[in-house]
Structure formats: structure tokens, C-alpha cells
Amino acid sequence: MARRAHPISKTPGIVAAVLIVAAVLAAFVAIGSRVEGTTGLRNAEWQAVRFTLVQAFFSALLSVGLAVPVARALARRRLPGHALLVTLLGAPFILPVIVAVLGLLAIFGRSGWLNIALGAMGLPEVSIYGAHGVVLAHVFFNMPLATRLILQGWQAIPAEQFRMVAQLGLPPGVVFRVVEWPLLRQVVPGALALIFVICLTSFAVALTLGGGPRATTIELAIYQAFRFDFDLGRAAVLSLLQLAVAGGAALIALWFLPPMLVQRGQDRLPFRWDARRMSTRMLDAVWITFAAAFLLLPLASVVIAGLGGLTEMPGLVWRSAWTSIWVATLSTALLVALALPLTAWLAQARRGGFEGVTLLGLAASPLMLGTGWFILIYPYANPASLALPVTASVNALMALPFAVRILLPPMRQVLTDYGRLGAGLGLRGWPFWRIVLLPRLRPALGFAAGLAAALSVGDLGVVALFADPDVATLPLQMYRLLGSYRTDAAAGAALLLLTLALAMFWICDAWGRRRDIG
Amino acid sequence: MHGGGGVISVKGLRVEQGEFALRATFEVPRGRRVAVAGPSGAGKSTLLGVLGGYVPAAAGTIHVDSVDVTDTAPDARGIAMLFQDGNLFPHLSVAQNVGLGVRPALRLSAAEKDRVRAALDRVGLGAFADRKPGALSGGQQSRAALARVLLQRAPVLLLDEPFAALGPALRTEMLALTSEVVTESRATMMMVTHAPTEVADMVDDLIFVDAGEVAPPAPAGDVLANPPAALRAYLGG
Incomplete structure (x- = not known):
């Protein structure tokens, strides 16, 4: 043979x-x-499991939820700096977590820009520490990733479809159902699954912004069992929990995971006859501005504060x-x-x-x-x-x-x-x-x-x-x-x-x- | 290395690809030039693929000069092959591409480089040695591939419509050059074609493939003058 x-x-x-x-x-x-020598599961361990799942769920949901309108706006508008912004969307992936956390602290922290603004308006200050801070940081990292994934899908819609839509004079609601919804149904589950899995093993964010019984991920609990108590048995039990949670989710996510593309080159903008109205243009501009500010302000603060701190x-x-x-x-x-x-x-x-x-x-x-x-x-x-x-x-x-x-x-x-x-x-x-x-x-x-x-x-x-x-x-x-x-x-x-x-x-x-x- | 062409001997060959099956038993004598014709999907490319070692045989044997090559790697069969596309590596220069016909390496001795240069001159590409294939026209790319075939010195040359994408004038020109190359190397040649009449002058025999059945080679002139029913239907008119 x-x-x-x-x-x-x-x-x-x-x-x-x-x-x-x-x-x-x-x-x-x-x-x-090492598992045998331990006292079994305590309440704290279960709390860590629950928090890990809950924060990953909300992080994925919020990241993708925000990414959809941003990707949609980026797919049909070319504002100045468009190419730069799309490139920047890739940056959080290679951005060190602790650097981003420092940037987020500068904006959302106790003496950050947000609280200064709130204080000036006589509003109570918000705290970045705790569960919502963990989710905020995860959204900072993963919203851009989700945006890129969804944007890829959006750009894969052939320009001819939008030409046809214009010819038939379809209203926005129908355009969404006929053209955009099928795409989202294809891309969104993958993005959700990927971000959910990534957030399950979150450590550095939880270490810096979380902690305490209400905001400790399994990963952080392993570290604490190790560093604070040197309780290898408990660290082992937590590791098994982490494996069950993250491993199970990763296996399920394998079926949803989108391919990673090396994305380069100038994409052509199909003319969108269906999105010429003033209101949609304003809406898109708002979303793009929001995404740019959310990404750039923390990074800018890192650069500004860093220049002073270098010496x-x-x-x-x-x-x-x-x-x-x-x-x-x-x-x-x-x-x-x-x-x-x-x-x-x-x-x-x-x-x-x-x-x-x-x-x-x-x-x-x-x-x-x-x-x-x-x-x-x-x-x-x-x-x-x-x-x-x-x-x-x-x-x-x-x-x-x-x-x-x-x-x-x-x-x-x-x-x-x-x-x-x-x-x-x-x-x-x-x-x-x-x-x-x-x-x-x-x-x-x-x-x-x-x-x-x-x-x-x-x-x-x-x-x-x-x-x-x-x-x-x-x-x-x-x-x-x-x-x-x-x-x-x-x-x-x-x-x-x-x-x-x-x-x-x-x-x-x-x-x-x-x-x-x- | 070989002097002249090889004898191709195919016995009880069977190729299975899902529903499709190809059966062949035939012999091509030393130095003959054979056109392989037949309708689309009849198995012409599969036939050349299995001879070249790119498609596995389910049963039967292939001999080149009485050496059983049925299970031999593609490069060890004494067979050179040109495909419909992808005959050159786009990231290598023309000289490097052609040089791979001498030896599967990029660094060649001075004597080997001379041979590459001579082959390029022979096909009229002497001035293009350092270009990348992307900077050549379709015809020039075909010439580069032919230059490599010259250096491979294989006793058998298989051509799977390598000039199909060229215009009629250019195709005629490339067929003529191929003919010269084959004459010089005295290789045995099998060539898939969609237009048997176009190559009637440069081939001796014709193999007609229809629905997975490979007819043994018959003198091309006779067959075309008096085609069997299936071939007549394929040729039309």
C-alpha cells in the first residue's frame, strides 16, 4: 500500500x-x-468557586455586550484615526495586566480622575476595589478582543449584501435581522466562550483589585493558601477545583473558539446606504469615542505618571x-x-x-x-x-x-x-x-x-x-x-x-x- | 544518472477516492510521448498523480525501468512532474527554484551553479535569475519550471496541464519548448491535455481516460483520425 x-x-x-x-x-x-492531608472543602473554597464563575460570566457578558455596538460603529464609519484605533484594539492583549491595573486606578481609583470629577459635582466617590473592579479590569482587557473578533465577522459580510439592502430600501430593523443578526449569532458565542475561559483563571487582576471573601478567584485563593498559610494541601484542593472549572469550560469552549487571524492591511469600507441617517451617525460616533476613551485614558495616565516616576x-x-x-x-x-x-x-x-x-x-x-x-x-x-x-x-x-x-x-x-x-x-x-x-x-x-x-x-x-x-x-x-x-x-x-x-x-x-x- | 527515457509499466493499478475508482494497465515504451485525454473528472490528473507518487494506489504496481516504484517517495521514482499551478516557490528566486532541480538544497557548488545558469539560458531566462516568481509573467514562470525539469534529468516527465492558464499563442510556444526539452533529455513523457488535436504533432501516442477506465496508448494520429465512440463524443463535431 x-x-x-x-x-x-x-x-x-x-x-x-x-x-x-x-x-x-x-x-x-x-x-x-497532597489532597489527602487536607480537611476537605470549606466555605471559603466554595465562595472562591462561585466568585470565579460569576465574575467570568459578567466580564464576558459586558465585554461582548459593549463590543457589539463598538464593532458595528467601526465597521460602518471611518472617523479620523480609525486605523490607529483598530490597531490599538489589539494592544490590551499584549498589555501587562499590572500596568493596565495601574492605569485603571489612575482613572477609577480613590484619587483618580473619575472621583475628582464626581467630587466636584458633589457626588459620592466610587471604589474600584472589589468584585466590580475585577469585572471592570476584565472588560478593559477583553472588550477590545471581543470588538476585534466581531469586527472581523462584520467585515466578512460582502459589500454586495449592503448594496442589495439599499436597493430594496430595507429599514434598519430588517437589515439587522437579515444581515447582521446571522453574523452575530455566528461570532458572539465564540467571543463569549473565549472571554469566559480567559477570565476563569484570572490572577493578577484579582490580586490587585480583588481579595477578601467577596472577590477572591480560585487562582488568588491558591496563591493565598500558599503564600500566607503555606498550606499545600489546601492549595492542592483549590488547584483541583480550578482544573475542574477551567478545564471543563475550556473543553466546552473548544467548539466555539474563533480562529486567530493575523490581521493586517487596509480594509475597504463598503458604502453603507442603510446607515446614512444623522441619528445613526451620532450613535456610532458616541460608541467609538467611548471605546477610544476607555482604552486610551488609562494608557495615557500610565505614560504621564510614568514619565514623572522614571527618576x-x-x-x-x-x-x-x-x-x-x-x-x-x-x-x-x-x-x-x-x-x-x-x-x-x-x-x-x-x-x-x-x-x-x-x-x-x-x-x-x-x-x-x-x-x-x-x-x-x-x-x-x-x-x-x-x-x-x-x-x-x-x-x-x-x-x-x-x-x-x-x-x-x-x-x-x-x-x-x-x-x-x-x-x-x-x-x-x-x-x-x-x-x-x-x-x-x-x-x-x-x-x-x-x-x-x-x-x-x-x-x-x-x-x-x-x-x-x-x-x-x-x-x-x-x-x-x-x-x-x-x-x-x-x-x-x-x-x-x-x-x-x-x-x-x-x-x-x-x-x-x-x-x-x- | 539515466541515459534517456524510462519504460513505464502499470499493472492492475487501482486508485480509490471515495466513490471514484480508477483502473489502469498499460505500458509506455522508452522515450515515447503520450497525450492523456478525456472528459473532466475522468481521472486524468489522478492517473498522473498516482504515477508521480502523490496519490496512493489501492492495488497494482507501477514500474519505471523494471524497478517497482509503487511505494517509493515522489522524488525517488525517476519521475519529474509539473502541475497545473504551484510549480515554483514564491519566496525563492528563480535561480534558487531551478537549483532545487539539481539538489534539494539552496547552497550549490560553483559547478552546479553553472548548470543552473546554463538551464536558465536554455529557456531564455538568463537575465531573470535573481527575480522572484511573482515578478515574472505566466509564460516566464513556465519557462523557469521547465528549466528545473531539465536539471532534474528524470527519465520520465509528467505534465498535468501546466500551461492551461496561458493564452493560445503562449501555450503553443511553451509546448514547443517542452518538446525541445523532452527531445534533449530523451525523456519518456506523459501529458494531460484538454485539446488532443493541439498536441497531435508533438506526441506519438494517446491514452484516452473515461470514467476511471484508462485505455492503453494507441498511435495518436490513428486514434484522432478514427476515434472510438466515447472519444468522438468528447472531442465533439
């Missing part, structure tokens, strides 16, 4: 998948070994920045080394479903993995001395689902378009990678690596679990500065961290887009 010609081996991909599964399984087993930063900040750079570099290298062979395997697999491997990264939350690995390492070595490699590995696992979703479509395309030609010329194995695959995948690879680097450099998660006072990444250092009320220094660190994240993303992405090397 003749086999199908495979230009590249599947073995490295299978090895990568086994490694990933083993790393996650090892954490499970370690956690399982206040202790030398420790620069040292931790250097640490962050190499953690992110290591993490990105590891991600690429895992994602490329894994994607090559997935692209050639006859059966689907193996992609679920990558979701282990989402389902197994960072702190859960951290707890498991800590339990494994603890008897043999000081976990603090391994804080940075562990952080880099966990970050790589977290970025993996996104990287695979970015790489898989172009990988399939290259194999379809050039697999035959490569096979006919005897290009297989490494020469096929070097001569055909890597050059063709380069834009997607640069984009994925950029995301991974930015996510890693800004991550405040497992490092908080492992690190002792001598070791810190920049986000952790910034959190410590905030904790000791050195606000100016923290603001400076925030600006530095923001610059690092954007620079690392930009370097990788620009590498991907550079053509005609050599």
Missing part, C-alpha cells in the same frame, strides 16, 4: 505533545498526592527588568520549539481533536501548574532558585494555544500548496523546514513569538508563587512597589514594563514582516 507523501516528520510534534502532557500530568499527580525608580527595578527580558526570551524560545513541531503534526493529522492538547495550557491554570511543580521540586531543591525557569516554562504553556491557533492555518496552507512540489524535489525533513516552511510561515511565526514574548514579559502569576525577596521579574517588582506605597516608582516601572512589552512584540512582529532576507 502506498502511503501519502509526508514532507516532514510528525515525530517531533508528538514528542512535544507528550512533553506538554507530561508536564501537566506531573503537576496533577503531585497535587493529587524615582530604585536600581532594583532595572535589575528586575533585565530578569524579565531573559525570562521572556527563554519563554519565547521554548514556545517556538514546542509550537512549530506541534503545529506541523496537527496540520498533518488526519483526525481533528488533537488540538485539544494545546488547551491543556489554558485548562491547567498557571498557579495550578506552579503548585504542582512546587510540590515536586520542594523535597529536592529550593523552589525559589528555580523560580525563573519555571516562570518561563509556564508562560510558554500559556501562550501555546494562541500560538498554535495562529500557526495552524498558514501551516496547513503551505503543506497544501507546496507539499507536493517539495516531495517531488526531494525536500523533506529539515531542508523542507528551512527552504519552504519557515520562510512561508515567517509572518505568522513572528506574530506568535511577539505575543508570547509580550505575554511573558508582562506576566504576574506563577513567579509570585515561587520567588523569594531577592528575585523578581519586573511585574513582580512593580507589585511590590505598589504594596509598599511607592507609587511614583511603581508608575515609572509601569512605563518601563509597557515599553518592554511593546518593544518585544514589535521586534518579533517586525522580523516576521521583513521580506527578502539574504
Whole structure:
């Protein structure tokens, strides 16, 4: 029997998948070994589960609810700065959480711009701390993501449909039912599911804005059990809860997840005869302005406050920045080394479903993995001395689902378009990678690596679990500065961290887009 | 390497693709040029695909010069093939693309580079060595692919309508060049065509494929002068 010609081996991909599964399984087993010694579930644990689900639900609902009118406005208007705004919608994805939190504090915090305005009008002040603050921060991060996903869908509606709508003179209500509703029904469930899953494992937001019995996520509860009580048994129980909640949701979400697209280039605006009325134009302008302000004001405040704080930063900040750079570099290298062979395997697999491997990264939350690995390492070595490699590995696992979703479509395309030609010329194995695959995948690879680097450099998660006072990444250092009320220094660190994240993303992405090397 | 063309021998071959099945038993003698004609969906491309090693055979054997290549990788069959599209890598220069016919690598020795240059000169692309395929016209892209075929020195050349997208004048020109290339390399050639009369002058035999049945090759002149019923229906008039 003749086999199908495979230009590249599947073995490295299978090895990568086994490694990933083993790393996650090892954490499970370690956690399982500790569960027995505990007193069972207390009220606090159930409260954490409930809060985790409730906040994720409202975060997803509000993010998508706000994203629909914003995407609709962006899809049918071109205000000045449109392209910039659409690009900026991608920024929160690579924005370090703690930087965003600082920006939100500057706007919505006790002495923030909002409360100053409210005070001037004689209104009572609002507090950003607690459940609504957690949801607010999640909406800040995920509304832009939802907007981009929905906007992609909107732009996929052929211009001809709107021409037909105009020809028939359909009223807005009918246009919505005939053209826009079918699209929303396709896109919205995916966006909701994705954001719900992302928010389930929220840690840094809950750490900074939540806390207390009414606003503690499971992820935060793991950290507290660990750091405050050093109760490994309870951390293990919480980790299992986290796995059940996030893993279950991730499995369900797998069916809804939208593909991640490398979106570039100028999109053409189909003329919208149906949206010429003054009232719709005003409405769209209001929504776009709202979205821009919601995104830009916190970022602007970070930059403004940061410029003042740069000189206040202790030398420790620069040292931790250097640490962050190499953690992110290591993490990105590891991600690429895992994602490329894994994607090559997935692209050639006859059966689907193996992609679920990558979701282990989402389902197994960072702190859960951290707890498991800590339990494994603890008897043999000081976990603090391994804080940075562990952080880099966990970050790589977290970025993996996104990287695979970015790489898989172009990988399939290259194999379809050039697999035959490569096979006919005897290009297989490494020469096929070097001569055909890597050059063709380069834009997607640069984009994925950029995301991974930015996510890693800004991550405040497992490092908080492992690190002792001598070791810190920049986000952790910034959190410590905030904790000791050195606000100016923290603001400076925030600006530095923001610059690092954007620079690392930009370097990788620009590498991907550079053509005609050599 | 081989001197001259190879003998293609196909016995009891079966290809299954869902509902569709292709059956073939035939032999093409050394150095013959064969047109493969038949209605759309009859299995012409599938036939070349299975010969080239891109489509798995469910049963039967394929021999090239009495070597069983039924399960051999596409590049180890002594067969070079040009497809309808995607014959060049768009991110590689013309010289690099053609050079892959010498060896599956980008770095070539000085002697190998000379051969690439000679092949490019032969097809009239000497001045275009450093261009990317995207900067070439359709005809020039076909020439580049033919230059690579020259360097592959395969005893068998399969052509799956590589010039279908070209205009009539350009297609005639490319067929003439192909004919020269095949003459120089003395390769055995099989070529899918939609217009058997167009290639009647440059082929010896014709294989008619209809609904998955592959008829053995017969002298093209005779067949076209006195076509069987199915072929007459296909040709029209």
C-alpha cells in the first residue's frame, strides 16, 4: 500500500505533545498526592468557586455586550484615526495586566480622575476595589478582543449584501435581522466562550483589585493558601477545583473558539446606504469615542505618571527588568520549539481533536501548574532558585494555544500548496523546514513569538508563587512597589514594563514582516 | 544518472477516492510521448498523480525501468512532474527554484551553479535569475519550471496541464519548448491535455481516460483520425 507523501516528520510534534502532557500530568499527580492531608472543602473554597464563575460570566457578558455596538460603529464609519484605533484594539492583549491595573486606578481609583470629577459635582466617590473592579479590569482587557473578533465577522459580510439592502430600501430593523443578526449569532458565542475561559483563571487582576471573601478567584485563593498559610494541601484542593472549572469550560469552549487571524492591511469600507441617517451617525460616533476613551485614558495616565516616576525608580527595578527580558526570551524560545513541531503534526493529522492538547495550557491554570511543580521540586531543591525557569516554562504553556491557533492555518496552507512540489524535489525533513516552511510561515511565526514574548514579559502569576525577596521579574517588582506605597516608582516601572512589552512584540512582529532576507 | 527515457509499466493499478475508482494497465515504451485525454473528472490528473507518487494506489504496481516504484517517495521514482499551478516557490528566486532541480538544497557548488545558469539560458531566462516568481509573467514562470525539469534529468516527465492558464499563442510556444526539452533529455513523457488535436504533432501516442477506465496508448494520429465512440463524443463535431 502506498502511503501519502509526508514532507516532514510528525515525530517531533508528538514528542512535544507528550512533553506538554507530561508536564501537566506531573503537576496533577503531585497535587493529587497532597489532597489527602487536607480537611476537605470549606466555605471559603466554595465562595472562591462561585466568585470565579460569576465574575467570568459578567466580564464576558459586558465585554461582548459593549463590543457589539463598538464593532458595528467601526465597521460602518471611518472617523479620523480609525486605523490607529483598530490597531490599538489589539494592544490590551499584549498589555501587562499590572500596568493596565495601574492605569485603571489612575482613572477609577480613590484619587483618580473619575472621583475628582464626581467630587466636584458633589457626588459620592466610587471604589474600584472589589468584585466590580475585577469585572471592570476584565472588560478593559477583553472588550477590545471581543470588538476585534466581531469586527472581523462584520467585515466578512460582502459589500454586495449592503448594496442589495439599499436597493430594496430595507429599514434598519430588517437589515439587522437579515444581515447582521446571522453574523452575530455566528461570532458572539465564540467571543463569549473565549472571554469566559480567559477570565476563569484570572490572577493578577484579582490580586490587585480583588481579595477578601467577596472577590477572591480560585487562582488568588491558591496563591493565598500558599503564600500566607503555606498550606499545600489546601492549595492542592483549590488547584483541583480550578482544573475542574477551567478545564471543563475550556473543553466546552473548544467548539466555539474563533480562529486567530493575523490581521493586517487596509480594509475597504463598503458604502453603507442603510446607515446614512444623522441619528445613526451620532450613535456610532458616541460608541467609538467611548471605546477610544476607555482604552486610551488609562494608557495615557500610565505614560504621564510614568514619565514623572522614571527618576524615582530604585536600581532594583532595572535589575528586575533585565530578569524579565531573559525570562521572556527563554519563554519565547521554548514556545517556538514546542509550537512549530506541534503545529506541523496537527496540520498533518488526519483526525481533528488533537488540538485539544494545546488547551491543556489554558485548562491547567498557571498557579495550578506552579503548585504542582512546587510540590515536586520542594523535597529536592529550593523552589525559589528555580523560580525563573519555571516562570518561563509556564508562560510558554500559556501562550501555546494562541500560538498554535495562529500557526495552524498558514501551516496547513503551505503543506497544501507546496507539499507536493517539495516531495517531488526531494525536500523533506529539515531542508523542507528551512527552504519552504519557515520562510512561508515567517509572518505568522513572528506574530506568535511577539505575543508570547509580550505575554511573558508582562506576566504576574506563577513567579509570585515561587520567588523569594531577592528575585523578581519586573511585574513582580512593580507589585511590590505598589504594596509598599511607592507609587511614583511603581508608575515609572509601569512605563518601563509597557515599553518592554511593546518593544518585544514589535521586534518579533517586525522580523516576521521583513521580506527578502539574504 | 539515466541515459534517456524510462519504460513505464502499470499493472492492475487501482486508485480509490471515495466513490471514484480508477483502473489502469498499460505500458509506455522508452522515450515515447503520450497525450492523456478525456472528459473532466475522468481521472486524468489522478492517473498522473498516482504515477508521480502523490496519490496512493489501492492495488497494482507501477514500474519505471523494471524497478517497482509503487511505494517509493515522489522524488525517488525517476519521475519529474509539473502541475497545473504551484510549480515554483514564491519566496525563492528563480535561480534558487531551478537549483532545487539539481539538489534539494539552496547552497550549490560553483559547478552546479553553472548548470543552473546554463538551464536558465536554455529557456531564455538568463537575465531573470535573481527575480522572484511573482515578478515574472505566466509564460516566464513556465519557462523557469521547465528549466528545473531539465536539471532534474528524470527519465520520465509528467505534465498535468501546466500551461492551461496561458493564452493560445503562449501555450503553443511553451509546448514547443517542452518538446525541445523532452527531445534533449530523451525523456519518456506523459501529458494531460484538454485539446488532443493541439498536441497531435508533438506526441506519438494517446491514452484516452473515461470514467476511471484508462485505455492503453494507441498511435495518436490513428486514434484522432478514427476515434472510438466515447472519444468522438468528447472531442465533439
